Amino acid sequence: MSNKPRITPGGVAQAGAAMAYHTGSWRTQRPTHVHAIAPCHHACPAGEDPQAYLALLDEDRPREAWEALVAANPLPGVTGRVCPHFCESACNRSELDEAVAIHSVERFLGDEALAQGWAYPVDPPAADAPIVAAVGAGPAGLSFAYHALQLGWRARLFDALPEAGGVCRSAIPTYRLPRTVLDGEVERLLSLPGLEFQPHMRFGLDFDLQDLLQDHAGVFLGLGTQRPHPWDIGGAIPADLHNGLDLLKEWLDHGSIPSYRRVAVVGGGNTSVDLARVLKRAGAEHVYLVTHAALPNQGESPGDEMPALAREVAQALEEGVEILTHKGVHRLLLQGERVVGVEITHMKKLPDASGHAVRTAFEGTETVLPVDAVIPAVGEVIDPTGLEALLNGAPYLKTDQDGFAGHALVYAGGDMNGRSGTVTEAIGDGRRAAMALHARVRDVEAYAPLSPIAGWEQINPAYYEPSPRIQETVLPVAKRTGCAEIEPGPSAHQAHREAGRCLSCGMCLACDNCFTLCPDQAVLKSPENLEDGSRYVFDYDYCKGCGLCARECPCGFIQMIDEY
Amino acid sequence: MTAVPIPLSDLRRRQPRFTGISPGHRACQGCGELLAARLVTEAAGPDVVVANATGCLEVTTTNWPDSAWRVPWIHSLFENTAAVASGIEAALKAQSRSSKVLAFAGDGGTFDIGFQALSGMIERGHNVLYVCYDNEAYMNTGVQRSGSTPVGAATTTSPAGKERLGKRHLKKDILSIIAAHYMPYAATATVAYPADLRHKVRRAIEVEGPTFLLVHSPCPQGWGHDGSRTVEVARLGVQSGLVPLIELERGAVTGVMPIREPRPVADYLKAQARFRHLFADSAEAARELQHLQALAEHNIERYGLSAPGPEAHDSEGADTVRRGGNQWA
Numbered sequence A: 001m002s003n004k005p006r007i008t009p010g011g012v013a014q015a016g017a018a019m020a021y022h023t024g025s026w027r028t029q030r031p032t033h034v035h036a037i038a039p040c041h042h043a044c045p046a047g048e049d050p051q052a053y054l055a056l057l058d059e060d061r062p063r064e065a066w067e068a069l070v071a072a073n074p075l076p077g078v079t080g081r082v083c084p085h086f087c088e089s090a091c092n093r094s095e096l097d098e099a100v101a102i103h104s105v106e107r108f109l110g111d112e113a114l115a116q117g118w119a120y121p122v123d124p125p126a127a128d129a130p131i132v133a134a135v136g137a138g139p140a141g142l143s144f145a146y147h148a149l150q151l152g153w154r155a156r157l158f159d160a161l162p163e164a165g166g167v168c169r170s171a172i173p174t175y176r177l178p179r180t181v182l183d184g185e186v187e188r189l190l191s192l193p194g195l196e197f198q199p200h201m202r203f204g205l206d207f208d209l210q211d212l213l214q215d216h217a218g219v220f221l222g223l224g225t226q227r228p229h230p231w232d233i234g235g236a237i238p239a240d241l242h243n244g245l246d247l248l249k250e251w252l253d254h255g256s257i258p259s260y261r262r263v264a265v266v267g268g269g270n271t272s273v274d275l276a277r278v279l280k281r282a283g284a285e286h287v288y289l290v291t292h293a294a295l296p297n298q299g300e301s302p303g304d305e306m307p308a309l310a311r312e313v314a315q316a317l318e319e320g321v322e323i324l325t326h327k328g329v330h331r332l333l334l335q336g337e338r339v340v341g342v343e344i345t346h347m348k349k350l351p352d353a354s355g356h357a358v359r360t361a362f363e364g365t366e367t368v369l370p371v372d373a374v375i376p377a378v379g380e381v382i383d384p385t386g387l388e389a390l391l392n393g394a395p396y397l398k399t400d401q402d403g404f405a406g407h408a409l410v411y412a413g414g415d416m417n418g419r420s421g422t423v424t425e426a427i428g429d430g431r432r433a434a435m436a437l438h439a440r441v442r443d444v445e446a447y448a449p450l451s452p453i454a455g456w457e458q459i460n461p462a463y464y465e466p467s468p469r470i471q472e473t474v475l476p477v478a479k480r481t482g483c484a485e486i487e488p489g490p491s492a493h494q495a496h497r498e499a500g501r502c503l504s505c506g507m508c509l510a511c512d513n514c515f516t517l518c519p520d521q522a523v524l525k526s527p528e529n530l531e532d533g534s535r536y537v538f539d540y541d542y543c544k545g546c547g548l549c550a551r552e553c554p555c556g557f558i559q560m561i562d563e564y
Numbered sequence B: 001m002t003a004v005p006i007p008l009s010d011l012r013r014r015q016p017r018f019t020g021i022s023p024g025h026r027a028c029q030g031c032g033e034l035l036a037a038r039l040v041t042e043a044a045g046p047d048v049v050v051a052n053a054t055g056c057l058e059v060t061t062t063n064w065p066d067s068a069w070r071v072p073w074i075h076s077l078f079e080n081t082a083a084v085a086s087g088i089e090a091a092l093k094a095q096s097r098s099s100k101v102l103a104f105a106g107d108g109g110t111f112d113i114g115f116q117a118l119s120g121m122i123e124r125g126h127n128v129l130y131v132c133y134d135n136e137a138y139m140n141t142g143v144q145r146s147g148s149t150p151v152g153a154a155t156t157t158s159p160a161g162k163e164r165l166g167k168r169h170l171k172k173d174i175l176s177i178i179a180a181h182y183m184p185y186a187a188t189a190t191v192a193y194p195a196d197l198r199h200k201v202r203r204a205i206e207v208e209g210p211t212f213l214l215v216h217s218p219c220p221q222g223w224g225h226d227g228s229r230t231v232e233v234a235r236l237g238v239q240s241g242l243v244p245l246i247e248l249e250r251g252a253v254t255g256v257m258p259i260r261e262p263r264p265v266a267d268y269l270k271a272q273a274r275f276r277h278l279f280a281d282s283a284e285a286a287r288e289l290q291h292l293q294a295l296a297e298h299n300i301e302r303y304g305l306s307a308p309g310p311e312a313h314d315s316e317g318a319d320t321v322r323r324g325g326n327q328w329a
């Protein structure tokens, strides 16, 4: 025995023995991980989830980012260029500084995939899988066929023309959609195993709906709107009348366009703007675009604005197109049968006695504009041949949200449904129709509703730094000649940087805030990704339900829910 | 529900951080003091001995026979933590052992009752990091005002009523008093900027000799805010200028966290019931509110807290998140 003085030990305890006490019993609310839908995802008509692919690019996984992107949209190189980017208008980041330039990243990934030769992540369908038909190889039909393949069907795609692409090929000018991009994406899609492309097949002439239904497990119609809207001025039509869409198609097909010194284009949609720009490039001194509407975003009401995309209108103005807003052509000045001028007046769409909006010209505002030609580009309508039974006299083919046309297994989408008017919407229509048809035939759930949405109120802005959006470069006006693309697109560095600007709305970005800030160490970190897509897990034995983690989660991935 | 590949207890053993204080402690929901102590002990690592004054931290972590501590820890009296820490340090030195001694105490135990022991510890040059968890009142005994309670704050012993608008006296400038000891290193920190806090703990531990850290730690019970808002309140304290984050070496200011966009002090005060009376519709309330605003502005001038432009370590940049948890270091 030692004779050292004994020290009374006092209260001693084992290290960390407090863990035997489970403070989780104090809780009245529990934190949970909720992958809420990012506003950009909710807003994208094609069904893209930009949050997902921006996150993957931010992690420097470009190929996986592209795969996440093409899970919804097989043509990102196209939409990255021509889509009006619905997603960016909804982006939460615009509350902080400026929206993420999602379309630039989309375009970068689309181009990168073409450059690297990445293949769609789609398994070939079984050789004896049932086959569905898509008529019209525009964005809607292409998307339908693609998604049908993804769902395990085989697909047959018909088009009257020798090549697929629809309006993207026939009318969207190459200076904003190079054919190398369109060809690359369309060819990659058409060469998917299980997809059969049948060109030179005109619906209503070479085959009809009955034939299709006989041979296929389902039919999708994506014929677009190919007929110019009829146009005349008080019954007068110039003898040498050219239609805007036809001129554009001719220019794209043959590179030829009549040269005018002064020309009036009548319209306000994409066709009129693209045509005006093409005419300017062909050397016209004055290209007047006469529209009864206001410039985009400047109207007295949404119905009072040109339907053309704002960005295209802005570039047209830069290029010297003279847009005469709130004006209309009142009278043609003819010398013999040749147009020598137009009389224009102030004009607005105003409600008549029954409340219908009608074009109203104002007396006493007539002005004569000397021109060599007037070209209508006032929109296109459906070609009813072969569709009579479905149309029932209507100008568009009415469908429900899924694209169901109300007849047997017939679905439709894209421009012909009268609701859609962009490439992106057409792609979404094709996708939803494929999923709906699949769900109907296979008797499974169609698709999960996109909710809840991670709105701005879910974001904790304290954790993000201001960061300017990339400035897209555009060729100076003097260099915008010919067919070369005028927007060179983002560099890889810019695209990565832009992906880093994403707030990751509604999805864990693995910032460690919850792990760092929980006073009770009730948030544990896992080395691998867990089922909910995060690497964090709540230890409910100890979580007291204080809600601190939910409040300090920057992106709204943690929600408190009542225990009782 | 999340499927976790391994049992949680195993996962807990494999966490990429050192655990100084285990869960199971009895601190209130959203306790700022426990969060602060957790962050300090994590940054300090396992090679420490802790002397802990009476107060919330001590009481909530040691419901005998349980203890949440996973480092050697001793409970001192309320008034003598610094003396106990000095003794431990001297004993370790005599045994040629190099463990760092940490002294933990609340603001009551530091600004008031433990102050002479602290002063002596510094004056004798003990190699101790003294951390004061500043929740601005004697919380453990039910929210009595301390030398640290800010002017205007209501506590049970400085209530707001007809005669008075909460505490009449100013918060003691403890850092200046500490600095007057020819102190090698003294700093302020807060739970709202964990990276800054960790950095200061490591810096203080490196210094051979006495060091002092004042950690602003919101108390949901005593301050009257929801437990979920602890970090938010702490952040507003810094952003308003009322809680300057500074570093002093030998009394000279050697580092500050600049404030990018000063927030009105009212934003900070409004978030807490202890200042509710300052928003009454009276001239006195308005004057006291302006008083606190002036104190914040005085801090900004005195320590040069105005940021010349955005920078990574200012009040907005210092808590920026990055994908993949770069924050945790």
Ligand SMILES: Cc1cc2nc3c(=O)[nH]c(=O)nc-3n(C[C@H](O)[C@H](O)[C@H](O)COP(=O)(O)OP(=O)(O)OC[C@H]3O[C@@H](n4cnc5c(N)ncnc54)[C@H](O)[C@@H]3O)c2cc1C
Pocket (backbone or CB within 6 Å): A082, A083, A084, A135, A136, A137, A138, A139, A140, A141, A158, A159, A160, A161, A164, A165, A166, A167, A168, A171, A172, A201, A202, A203, A204, A222, A223, A224, A225, A226, A245, A248, A270, A271, A272, A274, A309, A383, A413, A414, A415, A416, A420, A421, A422, A423, A424, A426
């Ligand atoms: C000049 C112009 C510019 C535009 N710019 C943009 C833009 O920048 N961004 C944007 O998002 N949208 C733009 N749009 C709109 C966009 O092009 C359309 O919304 C989109 O192409 C519609 O796709 P779709 O598949 O429904 O139809 P379409 O693209 O019209 O494709 C229909 C396909 O069906 C084929 N087809 C038609 N009839 C038959 C038949 N009887 N038998 C067999 N095949 C047939 C056609 O040959 C065609 O290939 C523009 C449109 C025009 C005209």
Ligand SMILES: Cc1ncc(C[n+]2csc(CCOP(=O)(O)OP(=O)(O)O)c2C)c(N)n1
Pocket (backbone or CB within 6 Å): B033, B054, B055, B056, B057, B078, B079, B105, B106, B107, B108, B109, B110, B133, B135, B137, B138, B139, B140, B141, B146
């Ligand atoms: C000498 C002495 N006086 C009074 C007390 C009662 N007492 C225990 S804790 C405490 C308040 C502690 O306040 P503070 O130091 O600010 O720590 P907090 O609880 O706020 O973290 C008091 C007064 C005591 N334990 N010893």
Ligand code: SF4
Pocket (backbone or CB within 6 Å): A038, A039, A040, A041, A050, A051, A054, A090, A091, A092, A093, A100, A102, A501, A502, A503, A504, A505
């Ligand atoms: S910040 Fe990111 S996730 Fe949020 S809306 Fe914008 S792009 Fe989508």
Ligand code: SF4
Pocket (backbone or CB within 6 Å): A031, A517, A518, A519, A520, A521, A522, A523, A538, A542, A543, A544, A545, A546, A547, A548, A549, A550, B030
């Ligand atoms: S911070 Fe911790 S204790 Fe509070 S709710 Fe979140 S996990 Fe639970």
Ligand code: SF4
Pocket (backbone or CB within 6 Å): A507, A508, A509, A510, A511, A512, A513, A514, A515, A534, A536, A549, A552, A553, A554, A555, A556, A557, A558
């Ligand atoms: S706080 Fe950070 S790590 Fe935790 S869930 Fe939210 S995003 Fe993920």
Ligand SMILES: [Mg+2]
Pocket (backbone or CB within 6 Å): B106, B107, B108, B133, B134, B135, B136, B137, B138, B139
């Ligand atoms: Mg205290």
